[in-house]
Amino acid sequence: MSRKRVAVLISGRGSNMAALIEAAKDKSYPAEIVLVLSNKADAGGLVTARDNGIATEIVDHTQFGKDRVAFDAAMQSKLEAHRVDLVCLAGFMRLLSPGFVDLWQNRMLNIHPALLPAFKGLDTHARALTEGAKIHGATVHFVVPEMDAGPIIMQGAVAVRPDDTEAALAARVLAVEHRIYPSALKLVAEGRVRVVDGRCLIDGVAVPDAAALVPSA
DSSP states (O other): OOOOOEEEHHHHHHOOHHHHHHHHTTTTSEEEEEEEEEEEEEEEEHHHHHTOOOOEOOOOGGGGGTTTTHHHHHHHHHHHHOOSEEEEEEEEESSHHHOOOOHTTTTTTESSSSOSSSSOSSSSSHHHHHTOOOOEEEEEEOOOTTTOOOEEEEEEEEETTOOOOHHHHHHHHHHHHHHHHHHHHHHHHHOOEEEEETTTEEEEEOOOOOOGGOOOO
């Protein structure tokens, strides 16, 4: 089976991008990272991509004002030029237009630092601590027009410790992100994930709810 061609969209250092690149170095992995695209020319992840021999592109969102559709169209042209099959968002800090999202329906993945549907949006670790969450974690999901609301592909949980700081909790969750994102992309690239009635099935089995997860220490 030919490997799926993947683009990773970043806005910063791209630590999850780096995890995907590392996984794809294994020739048996069903996806290859063929493009890293950023909306910021100074994104640190671009250096990592170039150091690994991966093509990079920059589409500066500031050149488009508030015209998200034109910005997304410029990105789409880059993705088409590199014959991309799947898109992974990795700290890409731009809201995407519904039309662009629809073009990549069930082919665009995102990683979110919380156990969705809990703690959508920003500042997830601080909010988890403030609200006294007992478990926290990360979620890989397909992207839909509504933010952080797409079908869940995979989740990983950590236990929230009584003495946790935001930074300590974030570090443990980031380790989970680096583990589950390559695993989720692998499942999608292998064609093992189907979306039925808004929920992901893996090999025909529904992805379990977050409440069923056993957190790591």
